[in-house]
Amino acid sequence: MEAWAAAWRAAEPFAHVAIDDVVDDAGMAELRDAIVRQPHWPNRGELYEMMASGEPTAPALRAFIDAIGSAPVRAAIGAISGDTLSRADGASYVYLAGSYLLPHTDFRSGVDRKVAWIFYLSDDDAFSGGELDLYRCDVDATGEIVGTAIARTLRPRKNRLVLFDVARTTLHRVREVTSGARVSLAGWLY
Amino acid sequence: MMLTLRPDVIDADERARVRAALDAAGWQPRDLADRYRLAVSTLDDPLIERLVALAASVAGAPLSRHGHEWLRLVHGDYQLMKGDGLERPSEPHVELIADVSAAATGEAEIFYSDGRVVPQLPGAVAVLKRDATLVRWQRHLSLRVGDAAVYRLRLTLLRE
Numbered sequence: 001m002e003a004w005a006a007a008w009r010a011a012e013p014f015a016h017v018a019i020d021d022v023v024d025d026a027g028m029a030e031l032r033d034a035i036v037r038q039p040h041w042p043n044r045g046e047l048y049e050m051m052a053s054g055e056p057t058a059p060a061l062r063a064f065i066d067a068i069g070s071a072p073v074r075a076a077i078g079a080i081s082g083d084t085l086s087r088a089d090g091a092s093y094v095y096l097a098g099s100y101l102l103p104h105t106d107f108r109s110g111v112d113r114k115v116a117w118i119f120y121l122s123d124d125d126a127f128s129g130g131e132l133d134l135y136r137c138d139v140d141a142t143g144e145i146v147g148t149a150i151a152r153t154l155r156p157r158k159n160r161l162v163l164f165d166v167a168r169t170t171l172h173r174v175r176e177v178t179s180g181a182r183v184s185l186a187g188w189l190y
Numbered sequence: 191m192m193l194t195l196r197p198d199v200i201d202a203d204e205r206a207r208v209r210a211a212l213d214a215a216g217w218q219p220r221d222l223a224d225r226y227r228l229a230v231s232t233l234d235d236p237l238i239e240r241l242v243a244l245a246a247s248v249a250g251a252p253l254s255r256h257g258h259e260w261l262r263l264v265h266g267d268y269q270l271m272k273g274d275g276l277e278r279p280s281e282p283h284v285e286l287i288a289d290v291s292a293a294a295t296g297e298a299e300i301f302y303s304d305g306r307v308v309p310q311l312p313g314a315v316a317v318l319k320r321d322a323t324l325v326r327w328q329r330h331l332s333l334r335v336g337d338a339a340v341y342r343l344r345l346t347l348l349r350e
Contacts, residue, residue: 046270046301046327098332102268103223135223148223171224176266178333 013136013151016164034060090187127180225273
């Protein structure tokens with residue numbers, strides 16, 4: 001845990017960590033089966049186009065999100081991020097060819113998101129594109145972002161959990177998927 | 191005036207002429223990840239004066255040019271509300287959008303925060319009133335557009 005906490009603190013362009021091989025083979029099979037049974041709906045807006053579950057109903061997906069929000073996991077992630085975390089939420093997402101999530105921060109005034117989480121379910125060769133880009137931001141004296149550049153790209157590797165800090169300048173995006181299907185669970189810890 | 195959309199205002203030959211002039215003059219990239227990724231030009235072109243007259247007839251009042259900007263969007267480009275909100279005029283004004291693209295992409299619509307939508311329709315001109323609260327975003331161009339490019343004019347007009 002201390003190694004991940006150190007990695008979180010040292011990470012550039014902002015605090016994050018990627019933890020691989022989070023669940024065993026049986027657990028992964030159960031999650032992937034649940035994704036197929038979980039309805040996903042077209043979801044398009046200013047920032048994104050993908051398929052999303054809304055509040056998941058498939059028991060295995062619910063169980064995973066509940067596990068992220070369980071006291072021991074919250075304590076473990078809090079030990080990494082240095083936060084006291086009270087709950088988690090999440091949903092499942094399917095990015096088909098042409099799906100994307102444009103650069104943005106998850107920070108919302110009055111919403112106490114502290115850590116964002118993403119867990120990847122697709123086989124590595126099941127899709128192309130869909131990488132997670134993290135941006136370095138130049139900020140002026142007023143706190144306004146005046147410059148941006150991709151500083152780190154994370155491959156959405158199967159069975160990888162990515163955690164990253166939620167703040168005004170933790171800008172990130174999901175690159176457009178160019179083929180196949182990129183499936184993930186994602187949400188926030190508060 | 192909610193939003194007036196007039197199709198077939200600019201024919202294919204004139205659109206091609208304007209695109210050639212813009213490409214010859216060159217484009218300036220505008221890339222700030224949480225606001226926009228596109229290219230802009232401030233080339234003056236005779237078409238603009240004709241569109242000022244059109245906007246005045248739609249508005250039913252004389253209008254004067256406040257500013258204009260040509261935009262070019264290709265696969266991967268977009269403009270978010272944050273980018274629009276920081277750069278639009280603060281005073282109430284009339285906005286004209288003219289599409290001089292070669293073809294429709296089925297994407298790159300302009301969405302205004304009050305629900306109005308301007309489709310990406312070559313040759314069409316949209317005219318609408320804007321105030322300080324209204325912002326807009328231009329939808330990302332996905333891989334589905336291939337090598338197509340969207341060329342459009344944003345013309346800002348004030349009542350005389």
